[in-house]
Amino acid sequence: MNEPTLILIKPDGLVKSLTGNVLTRLSETKLEIVAAKMVKVSDALAREHYESLKDKPFFGELIKYLKGELHNRCKVMAMVYYGEGAIAKVREIAGVTNPEEANSVSIRGQYGRITTKGVYENVIHASSNLQDAQREIKLWFRPDEIIVDLYPTKKVSKNTDEKVWA
Ligand code: DAT
Ligand code: MG
Secondary structure (H helix, E strand, O other): OEEEEEEEEOHHHHHOOOHHHHHHHHHOOOOEEEEEEEEOOOHHHHHHHOHHHOOOOOHHHHHHHHHOOOOOOOOEEEEEEEEEOHHHHHHHHHOOOOOOOOOOOOHHHHHOEEOOOOOEEOOEEEOOOHHHHHHHHHHHOOHHHOOOOOOOEEEOOOOOOOEEEO
16 A cells, blocks of 8 residues: 655754765655655744654753754755655664664664764654654645645635645
């Protein structure tokens, strides 16, 4: 079954000029890119994205990291990849959460690090399961920014074609 997954190239990946390397690695999956954009991450978006981790001791630093405050680069690249087994394929190439434990040929193993403050700078985010993918994609993208129809939508009003997630 075709499924979507949200990928973010986080601020450390952008600062280190890793966009090309990451996209090349991801192309090994043979998945289709169905959405892509640069995003200036607001505090609200960062907190919503990592909502499930809000009680963790590292939450504050994690939010600063995603917002780009640790790298003076307040942007991330957000993408939706789509295809058979997309979530598992991307997680495999991304590597596990802790970059020091990640397989050394995975993206996080190759390019990630843990800072002296304990922040896992692990270069990319990738959705963990179908439910997270749906929640995250709806958070980062509007329906008309994605070239396939993933989830139900509704019209904003009768007078416009603009759609939002239903
Ligand atoms: P993943 O990004 O692999 O899905 P996650 O959802 O558990 O992992 O955590 C989200 C991010 O939070 C992760 O990419 C880096 C950070 N993080 C997780 N566990 C951490 C820890 N023990 N110390 C510092 N940062 C951590
Ligand atoms: Mg996660």
